Amino acid sequence: MGVITYSQEVKSAIAPSRMFKALIIDSHNVIIPERIKSVEFIEGDDGTGSIKKTNFVTSCPIKYTKNKIDAFDVDNCYCKYTLIESGVNFNKIDFIIYKVKFVVADGGSVCKMTREYHAKEGCELKEDDIKQGKDKAMGLVKTIEEYLLANPDVCA
Incomplete structure (x- = not known):
């Protein structure tokens, strides 16, 4: 079983605790x-x-996800969880481990995300197999930031 790890950082104008609450809690x-x-x-x-x-609602391509919370630290804006089951059949992926941490930066925050894709026995993962997940993660953080900027009382 192979493992591919991707790390990303996304800057935000929103404070770490507020982003953590909106994205994770x-x-x-x-x-x-x-x-x-x-x-x-x-x-x-x-x-x-x-x-x-x-x-998820019936119009979504994914019907459900099950995540095991491996670590949860509100004070340090950190969470680690494992996608253990999904309504989507992953042909090559056995499970995915996510690590998300928000840190203070330039009057806002930086979201540091790491994803470990664990391949099923005998399967090889390529970047194209997981590119969509990388792009969605980046977009999700930016969507949350826009929403929180437009709604300053949410997760305050």
């Missing part, structure tokens, strides 16, 4: 409530070790 209400049908905890209560299932 309250994303189902802030980012795309029109695309998320429900969020439920299969195990735990939103802390480390919990398994969170996000159900």
Whole structure:
């Protein structure tokens, strides 16, 4: 099983704690409530070790995701979680580990994201296999920033 790791940094004009709350803690209400049908905890209560299932509306290409929360540190604006199951059949990917950390920078923040794509036994991953996920991650952070700039009371 091979592993491909990608790291990205995205600058934002929004403070780390506010971006962390919008992206990680309250994303189902802030980012795309029109695309998320429900969020439920299969195990735990939103802390480390919990398994969170996000159900998407029928018009979305992904029906659901299940993520195991590996680390969750609100004070340091850090989260690590593993995508363990999805309504999309990944032909080559066994699971994906995400690490997200917001740090103070230039009156705002920098979102540092790392993704580890773990290939299924006997499969080889290429950049084209995961390019779409990289682009969506960058776009999501910018979408949240725009929303928070337009709505200064949200996640304040």
